[in-house]
Each structure stands twice: as C-alpha cells, then as structure tokens.
Amino acid sequence: MQIIAPTYPWLRSYPPGIAWDMVPEPGTLPAMFEDAVARFADRPCLDFLGRRWRYAELGEAVARVAEGFRRLGIGPGSHVGLCLPNSPYYPMAFYGALRAGATVVNFNPLHVAEELAAQARDAEVTLMVAPDLDPILPRVLGLLGKGPVGRVVVCRFAAALPMLKGLGFRLLRRRAIARVPADDPRVLHWEGLATAPPIAAPLAVRPGDVAVLQYTGGTTGTPKAAMLTHANLTANLAQVQAWSPGNIPGQERVLAVLPFFHVFALTSVLNAGIGWGAELVLLPRFEPAQLLATIRRTRPTLFFGVPTLFKAVLDHCAKPGGAKPGELASVKLCISGGAPLPLEVKRAFEAASGCVLVEGYGLTEASPVCLCNPVESENRPGSIGLPLPAVRVEIRALDGSGTVLLPGEPGELCVAGPNVMAGYWRRPEETAAVLGEDGFLRTGDVGVMDADGYVTLIDRIKDLILCSGYNVYPRTIEEVLYRHPDVVAATVVGAPDPYRGEHPVAFVELRPGSTTDADALREFLRDKLSAIERPRRIEIRASLPRTAVGKLSKKELKAELLALRKDKR
Incomplete structure (x- = not known):
C-alpha cells in the first residue's frame, strides 16, 4: 500500500534514492537483534573503554540473560526496570528482558529516590537492574519493600572494564562502589543471571506488544509513560536506517555517549547501531x-548528540591541548536532536570537524525520530528538515480546531x-488529548512548513511567552544571544508581569574569563530584536540547569521566577 499524496510539499524535495512511501514491516526487537548477531x-559489537x-x-550473553530472567519468573506481562549508565550491561539486560517477553522501563540513574519510587509504582516494576555504584545502587535498593519492586539485580561495574582498568577502579575509586547486602535474598548478582544456559524457548514476542515504557513530560509536563511497541521501535529503526543510505552495514563505528535510557539514544544509537x-x-x-x-583511540564514523554536547566539544577543542585539526576527521556524520540546534553551533562544529552536522526532530511519543535534514542532499540551516519515510506532517491551527x-x-x-506510540500507560484522557482518531500526534511544538516541505520550529507551545497580547518565542531570542562570541549557553523563560502578562527573562552562561556583563548583552540585542522581544532582565550564571542528556532545562528557572514573585507579594 502506498501512502503518497501529491499535495505533500516535501515530495518535491525528497532525497534521491529514498522512498517516502516505504511501509516498514512490523517486527520485534529480539528478532532484529538475532538477525544482526x-x-x-x-564483527566487533561493543567497545567499553x-x-x-x-x-x-x-x-550468547543476551540469550543467557533472557533465560536467567525467565527462571526468575520474568516473561510476558512483566515490567523490568533498567537504571544503568552506558555499559555492556545495558544492551545485555535490554535485549535479554525483551527476549524473555518482558517490557523494559528505563530509569534515569540521576533521579533521586523519590522520583525512582514514583516511577516504579506507576509502571508496576517488579525487578530492577542497577550497577554497584554510589549513589545509584542505594537509591534503587531503597525501593525494596516500599512498592512493587521485589528484587534488584546488581551489576559489578568494574567487572565490565578491561582487566587493568577494572583493578584500578576497585583500588582508586573504592568510594564510588556501593555496598551490596550479602544476606538479602531480594538482592541478586548479575553473574547468577548471566550464567544460565542460553534460552531455548521460542520467541514469545509480537510486534504489537509494548516493548518499552518510556517516561516523558509530554506536552503537559506531567511524567507519564509512552507505550512504545516493538512495531513502533522497529519502524523507527527502519526509518532512521533508510535516511542514511551511505552507512555501510558491518563497517560503521557509533560513538555512544548519549545515555541509552533516553529514547533518542535508544533508537538512533543502540537499536540503529545494532541494526x-x-x-x-x-x-x-x-x-x-x-x-x-x-575519538582519537577508536575513530568513530557516526556521532549522535544534543546541541549542548556539540557546543561543549567545541569549547574543549578551543582550550590549550584540545583537539587538533584532523582528529575528528573519522566522523563522517553527526546528527543533532533533543533540542533546537543553534545555527552558530552548527557552523562552528562543521568548520572544526569537517563533517556534516544535520538537525533532526523527534519526541518520546514517536519512538522518537520524525523529521531530519537530508544527509546527502540539501541540509537547510535553521530547519529540522523533512519528514522521515512513512511519516506524515501537518501544521494545524493553534486554536485547537484541527484546521490544517x-x-x-x-x-x-x-x-x-x-x-507513533500506542498511547500513555494507563492515562486514557491524556492519550486522547494528544493522539487523535486520525492517528496524528499533537507535539506541542509551534512550527512552520515552507513550500518545499522543510519544517522550522518556532518554539514549544508551553514555552510561548504572551507579552501584551503578542507571541514572543524564546528560541528567537536564544538564537540571537548565541551569536555573541562570549555566550556559551542561553535560555529564555517568561516571567509574570502585572502589566504585560509576561515578559522575557534571559539566563546566560559565559565563556570562562569573559568580562561581558548584562548591559553589554542588552546593547548587543538592541538592533537585533524588537522592543517587545528584548529581555527586561538578563542574568549571568556560572552554569545553567541541564537534563541528564545535556539539554538546557527551563523548568528550574521558571520555578525560581514564580517563587520570586510569591516572595514579593
């Protein structure tokens, strides 16, 4: 079945050799993994330090872990929580749990105990996998007896390292190793799980089964789990692969620095890399x-990241002893996602590395990648690109009427x-609010599509600042701030204003040693932004809040401004 409509503007711009009307065959992640094996x-598969x-x-390791899970009673209907940094334990536990028929629930290892407990209760996780690292393991062990979590499998971090590095870690980083209870039957060791005979049972997995419960703030900011099926994730894997026809199976080397518990890395780095x-x-x-x-040691060819990661690499390269010209030459393709890519960062990184840096777009509810700039044809600056194969895009009126x-x-x-996800786990009302009967997902992002089908993001609907009845988009202000040579990071949020309703406030992180102050930045913005867009206040901070994957986070700054307003009342 073809889904092409002649009115779709992106068809006239589609890269040669890529079929937008492809229909991904519904599959499962264990079948994909076994085919790759x-x-x-x-061929080499993992390099861990x-x-x-x-x-x-x-x-073989995944097959043994799958059988180990099965012997613990884990199977279809079970929810297994992974609270792991990037290490060999993650793909072993991830594909092993899926091979046993379970659903994986990803946990951010940086979350505090209260956040872990709330997520475990909501997702009905009965077994957790965690490293023997402090403070991650104590927080996970704290879940025992206080909710559905009945067992914790502990992975010895040092055991996954090369022999000498593992010995050095045990000797020099002893304080980083958490104490593992010796006599608690609820605390299991990874070695016991991974030494079971390889699973011989047939695959108990179907494409429509939920593979991952991936937590997200969605468009409302309330944490909830997107139900991503095997069919969703294998479809997105096929879409990402189709978009990069120059990648050679069995020949690429992917830099996996984005954490696998984040959906961008889960699809674009782990699943696509294995595929x-x-x-x-x-x-x-x-x-x-x-x-x-x-990078010097392994010479990777593919590098997926978020804008702040690419900016941090640039800043480090500029320091004495930083990367020399040509050291990034092995990287042929970088894809940025997770947050808007400032144009200045894109240009500077391409100039320093000599590789192509393209911006894409996705969200957890879509597994996540939906649009991306072409890899081998027009890479339009400032745009999030064209819809991936089999993805339809519409720009609809903000009044909720559904008008295209x-x-x-x-x-x-x-x-x-x-x-696109099956829905939110046990949240039918929130599912209905974002997922229409026509299958279209409301992203909560404001964008515009040009006549060639390229989409440009303007801002998040929830980040939109309503100032005296006018729409002020934080991203517009942030893009201009990034043009200042001393600005390392910038984020803009709306502050309550008794007269205008809201006004923009800019928070800025400057290059070390910079003498630029708020007045200088205000002068810099004077002829580049309208009076209503120019921030009434600019605060220079030593650092700005970031998420676990390095994206700048606005919620802490919004909360700070709201608290300040309450204190003044």
Whole structure:
C-alpha cells in the first residue's frame, strides 16, 4: 500500500534514492537483534573503554540473560526496570528482558529516590537492574519493600572494564562502589543471571506488544509513560536506517555517549547501531576530555548528540591541548536532536570537524525520530528538515480546531506514522488529548512548513511567552544571544508581569574569563530584536540547569521566577 499524496510539499524535495512511501514491516526487537548477531557474528559489537565484544559474544550473553530472567519468573506481562549508565550491561539486560517477553522501563540513574519510587509504582516494576555504584545502587535498593519492586539485580561495574582498568577502579575509586547486602535474598548478582544456559524457548514476542515504557513530560509536563511497541521501535529503526543510505552495514563505528535510557539514544544509537552491525563505542558519561581521547583511540564514523554536547566539544577543542585539526576527521556524520540546534553551533562544529552536522526532530511519543535534514542532499540551516519515510506532517491551527494550515503559516506541528506510540500507560484522557482518531500526534511544538516541505520550529507551545497580547518565542531570542562570541549557553523563560502578562527573562552562561556583563548583552540585542522581544532582565550564571542528556532545562528557572514573585507579594 502506498501512502503518497501529491499535495505533500516535501515530495518535491525528497532525497534521491529514498522512498517516502516505504511501509516498514512490523517486527520485534529480539528478532532484529538475532538477525544482526547472525549476519555480523565475527564483527566487533561493543567497545567499553577498551574492552571489546563481538556480535556472537553479545548474542550468547543476551540469550543467557533472557533465560536467567525467565527462571526468575520474568516473561510476558512483566515490567523490568533498567537504571544503568552506558555499559555492556545495558544492551545485555535490554535485549535479554525483551527476549524473555518482558517490557523494559528505563530509569534515569540521576533521579533521586523519590522520583525512582514514583516511577516504579506507576509502571508496576517488579525487578530492577542497577550497577554497584554510589549513589545509584542505594537509591534503587531503597525501593525494596516500599512498592512493587521485589528484587534488584546488581551489576559489578568494574567487572565490565578491561582487566587493568577494572583493578584500578576497585583500588582508586573504592568510594564510588556501593555496598551490596550479602544476606538479602531480594538482592541478586548479575553473574547468577548471566550464567544460565542460553534460552531455548521460542520467541514469545509480537510486534504489537509494548516493548518499552518510556517516561516523558509530554506536552503537559506531567511524567507519564509512552507505550512504545516493538512495531513502533522497529519502524523507527527502519526509518532512521533508510535516511542514511551511505552507512555501510558491518563497517560503521557509533560513538555512544548519549545515555541509552533516553529514547533518542535508544533508537538512533543502540537499536540503529545494532541494526547496522556497527561497533558501539560506549561511554558511561560525558566528559569532554575522555570523549576526545576516545575519538582519537577508536575513530568513530557516526556521532549522535544534543546541541549542548556539540557546543561543549567545541569549547574543549578551543582550550590549550584540545583537539587538533584532523582528529575528528573519522566522523563522517553527526546528527543533532533533543533540542533546537543553534545555527552558530552548527557552523562552528562543521568548520572544526569537517563533517556534516544535520538537525533532526523527534519526541518520546514517536519512538522518537520524525523529521531530519537530508544527509546527502540539501541540509537547510535553521530547519529540522523533512519528514522521515512513512511519516506524515501537518501544521494545524493553534486554536485547537484541527484546521490544517498552508505552507508559511505557523501552527502546531502534528505527526503520524508507524512510529507513533500506542498511547500513555494507563492515562486514557491524556492519550486522547494528544493522539487523535486520525492517528496524528499533537507535539506541542509551534512550527512552520515552507513550500518545499522543510519544517522550522518556532518554539514549544508551553514555552510561548504572551507579552501584551503578542507571541514572543524564546528560541528567537536564544538564537540571537548565541551569536555573541562570549555566550556559551542561553535560555529564555517568561516571567509574570502585572502589566504585560509576561515578559522575557534571559539566563546566560559565559565563556570562562569573559568580562561581558548584562548591559553589554542588552546593547548587543538592541538592533537585533524588537522592543517587545528584548529581555527586561538578563542574568549571568556560572552554569545553567541541564537534563541528564545535556539539554538546557527551563523548568528550574521558571520555578525560581514564580517563587520570586510569591516572595514579593
């Protein structure tokens, strides 16, 4: 069945050789994984700080873990929580749990105990997998006996490292290793799980089964779990692969610094990397010096990141002893997602690395990738690109009428395709609010599509600042601030205003050693923004709040402004 409509403007701009009307075959992640193991058995699969696994080795480990889960009673209907940094334990536990027929629930290892407990209760997680690292393990162990979590499987972090590094970690980083209870039957060791005989049972998984409960703030800001089926995730994997025809199966090396518990890395790095038969270069966290040293050692070809990550690499390269010209030359493609990519960051990174940096767009509810700039044809600056194969895009009126707008008219970005979630876990009303009967998902983002089908984001609907009846878009202000040579990071939020309703406030992080002050920034903005867009207040901070994947976070700053207003009453 073809889904092409001649009125779709992006068809005239579609990259040669990529069929927008492709229909991804519904599949399952365990079947995809086993196919990759069979095709690339002797190829390198994982590199964890110098220790390497081949596809055949990872395949056997996953089969053993799947049987270990099954012997613990984990199977269809079970919810397994993963609270892990990037390490070999993550793909083993992820594909092992799915192979056993369970649903995976991703947990952010940086979350505090209260956040972990609330998510575990909501998702009805009965078993957690966590590393023996402090403070992650104590927080996870604290879930025992206080909700549905009845068992915790503990992974020894040092055991996954190369021998000498593992020994050094045990000796020099002893304080980072958490104490594991020796006599608690609810606390299990990874070795016991991973030494079971390989599972022999047939696949108990169907494409329509929920593979992952992925938590997100969605368009309302309230944490809830998007139900991503095997069909959703394998469809998005196929879409991402189709969009990068220049990637050679079995020959690529993917830099895996984005955390796998985040949906962008889950699809674009882990699942797509395995599907390509690539070697995944795993880093447990982002440290610029370690990242650049890893690039020098492993020579990756693909690099997926968020804008602040690319900016941090640039800033580190500019320091004495930073990367020299040519050290990033192995990277042929970088894709930025998760947040708007400032034009200045894109240009500077491409100039420093010599590779192509393209901006894409996605959201948790769509597995997540929906649009991306073409890799091998026009990469339009400032745009999030064209719809991926099988993804339909409409710009609809902000009044909620559902009216589809013409090219050039700003409205809410809405998407439909086989990658769109089945709904929110046990939240039918919130599902109905964002997912229409026609299959289109309301993203909560304001965008505009041009006559060629390229989409440009203007801002989040919830971040829109209503100032004296006018729409003020924080991203517009932020883009201009990034043009100042001393600005490292900038975010703009709306503050309550008794006269205007709201006014924009800018929070800025400057380059170390900069003498630029708020007055200088105000002068810089004077001829670049209208009077209503210019921030009434500019605050310079040593650092700005960020999420676990490095995206700038506005919620803490909004809360700060609201608290300040209450104090003044």
